[in-house]
Ligand code: AP5
């Protein structure tokens with residue numbers, strides 16, 4: 001089973017993808033995470049992507065399509081993929097459909113995690129991540145059980161993303177509405193679009209997603 005999680009920056013795509021991975025034996029492919037890893041490693045792709053990401057704009061279709069194309073060649077994706085943050089333009093969605101077709105695979109569900117803009121700045125500016133294992137947290141909505149210690153791995157160092165400031169979030173939201181929202185009618189036409197209410201608490205959103213996935 002392959003599925004796409006759609007939704008605005010801070011909507012909960014990464015949080016939910018991590019919760020669904022174990023339950024359904026799927027692999028999470030987050031182009032945002034892959035691009036941040038490329039930036040950290042100083043690769044050619046990372047050098048091209050850094051300024052664009054810091055400005056809250058979208059990296060070119062060629063770059064992200066290339067990253068996904070390479071990643072889908074790895075055997076762990078055979079059991080099914082949760083696409084998180086990809087596709088983000090109609091051109092990316094068309095390229096993904098062509099890739100899946102050439103591999104005799106299909107997209108099972110495109111699920112919009114719907115969250116109005118007014119929730120998102122607080123979600124994003126409160127987000128932090130374990131530097132060791134990548135587990136995600138929030139200052140108010142998802143605190144570690146023990147202050148300063150990661151629930152998953154016991155790590156004690158946390159990071160915040162360079163693009164998680166109020167000014168850049170506004171630009172990321174503009175990009176979402178202008179370039180990514182057209183994917184909703186794209187998948188609706190294919191008959192695979194579903195919507196969940198992403199303003200509910202984290203566990204309830206997971207339950208609604210699980211009800212769709214079965
Ligand atoms: P990316 O990393 O994909 O960022 P994004 O889409 O802006 O989404 P976020 O990761 O910010 O949000 P999320 O939905 O994962 O929310 P999360 O679960 O963390 O992309 C970053 C940049 O990379 C882009 O701007 C672009 O430059 C580039 N890029 C990436 N992919 C690209 C592509 N395909 N094409 C072109 N460029 C690309 O949740 C947020 C916080 O809220 C967390 O702290 C969490 O704990 C909390 N939270 C989650 N759910 C709830 C809830 N239900 N209630 C309360 N709090 C909650």
Ligand code: MG
Nearest residue numbers: 013014030032
């Ligand atoms: Mg994310």
